[in-house]
Amino acid sequence: MTVTESKTTTFVGTSVKRKEDASLLRGRATWVDNIAPPGTVHMAVVRSPYAHAHITRVSTDVARAAEGVVAVLDGAELAEDWQGSLPCAWPVTEDIKIPPHFPLATGETRFQGDGVAVVLAESRALAKDAAELVEVEYEQLPAVAHVDKALEKGAPIVHSDLGTNECYVWKLETDDFQAALEAADVVVTRRYVQPRLIPNAMEPRAVVAQAGPGGELTVWSATQVPHILRFALQLVLGIPESKIRVIAPDVGGGFGSKLNVYAEEALAAALARRLGRPVKWTEERAENYVATIHGRDVVHEFTLAATKDGKITAVKSDAKCAMGAYLQLVTPGIPLLGAWIYNGAYDIPNYSVTFTGVFTNTTPTDAYRGAGRPEATYVIERTIEALAEELGMDSLELRRKNFISEFPATLASGLTIDAGDFHAALDKLLELLDLDSIRADQKARREHGDVKQLGVGFSTYTEMCGLAPSRILGAVRFAVGGWDSATIRMQPLGSVQVVTGTSPHGQSHETTWAQIVADQLGVDVDVVEVLHGDTAVSQLGMDTYGSRSLAVGGVALWHASQKIIGKAREIVSHQLEVSPDDLEFANGSFSVKGSPDRTMSIQEIAFQAHAAHNLPDGLEPGLEATAVYDPPNFSWPSGAHAAIVEVDTETGDTRLVRYVAVDDVGVPVNPEIIDGQVHGGIAQAISAALYEEGIYDEDGNLLTTTMTNYLVPSAAELPSFETDRIETSSPTNPLGVKGVGETGTIAATPAVINAVVDALSHLGVSDIQLPATPERVWRAIEEAKS
Amino acid sequence: MRHVALTVNGSRHELELEPRELLVYVLRERLGLTGTTIGCDTSSCGACTVLVGGESVKSCTMLGVQADGLEITTIEGLASNGQLHAVQQAFHEHHALQCGYCTPGMVLAAVSLIEEGKATSESAIREGLEGNLCRCTGYHNIVRAVSAAAAGVS
Structure with a gap:
């Protein structure tokens, strides 16, 4: 018998090197x-070049006759394959308008890139060749691409049978809000436009579907959500979930863009059934820019009310949120993910938040890293600066005066932050920053009238993540639960298999989950193998998004470990x-x-449990346990970030000089992996502040169509980052963890813009629209001069 | 069809190629070397970077027929005798990869940069890797890894 030795070291809290590498x-x-x-056919999708058009004729004869072509089908021909629409899982209000959304358009196309027909051929190249031969005649219709225009009287209507572009209005307001607003000494209102962001996971989407003769279906997809996809495929195709296996193998990044159920997944599955051959589709990058969801595209009007000595008494947010042309999986719910935290890190007793969901002739929006919380954090962290200016107060002093400082803290919006220490995070940030010397440098440059001016910007934040308590999700009309599962299986000779319901795509669960289980069971991290991303292996799961994996799926590991230890105790x-x-x-x-001296190791017990020669009466053989964990609260990372920028006042060019982040993500499992998550999030948020903007013209043509005209930053655009942590353990779960996937994207954008504005404030600049490109910065300076 | 002979990771291959086939598809689909990935259509992202005659080349910018007679190294051929190349090892030690999709191209671009003697400072490494995009790491740990590998190599 081989028995793996027990370990006395702990792995949680150390930077174990990654198994994934x-x-x-x-x-x-x-x-x-x-x-x-074997036998795979390749799919190409014929897409609408127009944002809004009648399809008057689809002619496929020439394409059908082309070399290697197996089939060509348009939306009408495939209509009978759909048992249901592509699902929207978050109908946020009772009267929300949910237009039907089938994998191919019939009759009308509603955004540039809307699928009209599919071509299947023996190779990728032949499918692409034949797609060029499908002739589609369109009659162009008026289109609307921007939320403000879409709500104007007489605007083109995206879904004419709805008679309006208003998808929903969602409102949360506390009882005495209006009175508090009217009683305030100071009221500051600002308008903010947050542009479209194109997620740009480095791996484009891809799907392979294979249908068996018994009605079984296997789908490999570059998805964050294999379990949700399995569920959705039953709704769309009418195949029982029990016959569907979804596999998310290695997945090359997601950032929310693969938290969805896409037309191409349904098309590949339906066509694999029709043809009796495996069907494969791989997205090209230009296709990704129109066919994969976008993020943000929100216009806020945001108000803070305060007493004259700087106590904030009320917060009001009124936002118009672009849905795009259809509702994808979570489209209407994305703003709601920020709905309860428009107070930011501050104690604000009176609260009013309204969202208007708006259809436009554009690619649907949905989750992009942070989802709702970057939007909310941006407007509060920009407006706190405006309020400080109005009050003649230092903005850090204003922040401190209003910080939530006692925990648990119940917010005006109704949720409860379990733990945090916002003052301590800011203290540590200031220790790292040496603000006095930065201010001295800034002062000297201003006095000399230097071309390159220095600015420092702050962002103090908290976020609700760790999605989510199922009861709360139900209360806000989300269609499914927020639990997750873990199965731990001790093999007879002492190695450990862990099956998780989370679905990593860069987050390192194979390493960090092994650390957690190794500590609980007292085994070496190397003998713990983590299985994920295959619904045949992991039957129960709610997948990976919303910084939920550790705070939900990671905690499920702890619970399953206790069950293992409990059963082992009975045997001993x-x-x-x-x-x-x-x-x-x-x-x-x-x-x-x-x-x-009377001891028994967990490995010996595992062997005894499998041999079953001498178990207590009634105890089942084997040493395996499953736990399904439904969190009682969201998790609440928080922190304080600062950006230091140098702005060229002649060219408008902005360079990051330093970026310093202090985050509180609870108990750290693997510090190096945490830092990596923070770095990546900060990079995306800096890029949202300075570079990235998906642009539509008035007719709904996407102008930023490739990586050559949508700036995904390279190493040359970004600095190294300074990261540190404070630690308040989350009392909500036994591991004390909070999650870390989205902190950077939530915190960093306002810090950077606050820094740019700070650099130019002496010139009279008080705001710059996102992203602060050289042209926008230069124009802001010129306008302030005039 | 054109007859092409090329050497990839030390193995000689004779292929009949369509003139339009990009080198990256030849590697992935003809030779089954799927370590080389594709991230864009515009030669912007560098995921498909390989070494051609020791120099880094985006394999989507080159036709398969242009590789006739050339020696190519892909990520599968970088380790030797089971030992990771110093750059691969440094990426592991410094947590310079998350999802790993850009990693093969990033590693090979870094190998080339170091061998050319251009990885001399943080800013030189950042400029030198400008053609390779990563969406996960913010480049912080990639730059650390390449610095460490360069220090070890030189």
């Missing part, structure tokens, strides 16, 4: 585009003939209290 570094990963079962108690209460478990071994 072995295959990724050698080019041995399994991306969906690597997969092609039986075999050593002692009361379970007289047994202590530590470092992977049970010992009898007072008789430290």
Whole structure:
């Protein structure tokens, strides 16, 4: 018998090197585009070049006759394959308008890139060639691409049968809000436009579908949500979920863009059934820019009310939120993910938030890293600066005066922050920053009238993440639960398999989940293998998004571990003939209290459990346990960030000089992996502040169509980051963890813009619209001069 | 169809290629070397970077027929005798990859940069890797890894 030795070290809190790297570094990963079962046919999608048009004729004869073509089908021909529309899982109000959304358009196209027909051929190249031969005649219709225009009287209507572009109005307001607003000494209102962001996961989407003769269906998809996709495929195709297997193998980033159920997934599955051959589709980048969801595209009017000595008394947000042409999986709910935290890190007793969801002839919006919380954090963190200016107060002093400082803290919006220390995070940030010397440098440059001016900007934030308590999700009309599962299986010879319901695509769960389980069971991290991303292996899961994996799925690991230890205790108690209460478990071994030489290791117990020669009466053989954990609260990371920028006042060019982040993500599991998550989030948020903007013209043509005209930053655009942490343990869960995936994207954008404005404030600049491109900065300076 | 002979990771291959086939598809689909990934259509992202005659080349910018007679190294051929190349090892040690999709191209671009003696400072590394995009790491740890590998190599 081989028994793996117990370990006394703990892995949680240390930077264990990643298990994932072995295959990724050698080019041995399994991306969906690597997969092609024998007989695979390749799919190409014919897409509308117009934002809004009648389809008057689809002529497929020439394409059908082309070399290697297996089939060509338009929306009408495929209509009978759909049992239901592509699902929207978050109908946020009772009277929300949810237009039907089928995988191919019939009759009318409603955004540039809307699918009209599919071509299937023997190779990728032949499918693309034949797609060029599909002739579609369109009659162009008036289009509307921007939320403000879409709500104007007489605007083109995206879905004419609805008679309006208003999708929903959602409102949350506390009882005495209006009176508080009217009683305030100072009221500051600002308008903010947050542009479209194109997520740009480095791996484009891809899907392979294979249908078996017994009605079974296997779908490989570059998705964040294999479990949700399985569920949705039953709704769209009418195949029972029990016959559907979804596999998300190695997935190359998501950032929310793969938290969806897409037309191409349904098309590949339906066509695999029709043809009896595997069907494969891999997105090209230009296709990704129109066919994969976008983020943000929100216009806010935002108000803070305060007493003259700087106590904020009321917050009001009124936002118009672009839905795009259809509602994808979570489209209408994205603003709501920020709805309860428009107070930011501050104690504000009176609260009013309104969202108007607006259809436009554009690619649907949905989750992009942070989803709702970057929007909310941006407007509060920009407006706190405006309020400070209005009050003649230092903005850090204003922040401190209003920080939530006692925890648990119930917000005006109704949710409760379990733990945090916002003052401590800001204290640590200031220690790292050396603000006095920055201000001195800034002062000197101003006095000299330097071309390059210096600015420092802050952002103090909290976020609700760790989605989510199922009851709350139900109360806000989200269609499914927010729990997750873990199965831990001790093999007879002492190694450990862990099955998780989360679905990583860069987050390192194979390493960090192993750390958590290794500590709980007292085994080496190397003997713990984490399985994920295949619904045949992991039956129960709600997948990976919303910084939920650790705070929900990670905590499920803890609960499953306790079940394993509980069962092991029964076996030891039986075999050593002692009361379970007289047994202590530590470092992977049970010992009898007072008789430290009478011990049994978890590996010995695993073997005994499998041999089953001597188990207590009625105890099942094997040492395996599943836990499904539904969190009682959201998790609440928080922190304080600062950006220092240098702005060229002649060219408008902005360079990050330093970026310093202090985050509180609860108990750290793997510090190096946490830092990596923070770096990536900050980079995306800096880029949203300075570079990225998906632009539509008035006719709904997307002008930023590739990476050549949508600026995804390279290493040359970004600085190194200074990151540190404070730690308040979350009392909501036994691990004390909070999650870290979105902190950077939530915190950093306002810090950067606050810094740019700070650099130019002496010139009279008080705001710059996102992103602060050289042209926008230069124009802001010129306008302030005139 | 054109007859092409090329050497990839030390193995000689004779292929009949359509003139329009990009090198990256030849590697991925003809030779099954799927370590080289595709991230864009516009030669912007560098995911498909390989070494051609020791120099980094975006394999979507080159036709398969242009590789006739050339020696190519892909990510699968970088480790030797089971030992990771110093750049691969540094990426592991410094957590310079998350989802890993850009990693093969990033590693090979870094190998080339170091061998050319251009990875001399943080700013030189940042400028030198400008053609390779990563959406996960914010480049912070990539730059650390390349600095460390360059220090070890030189």
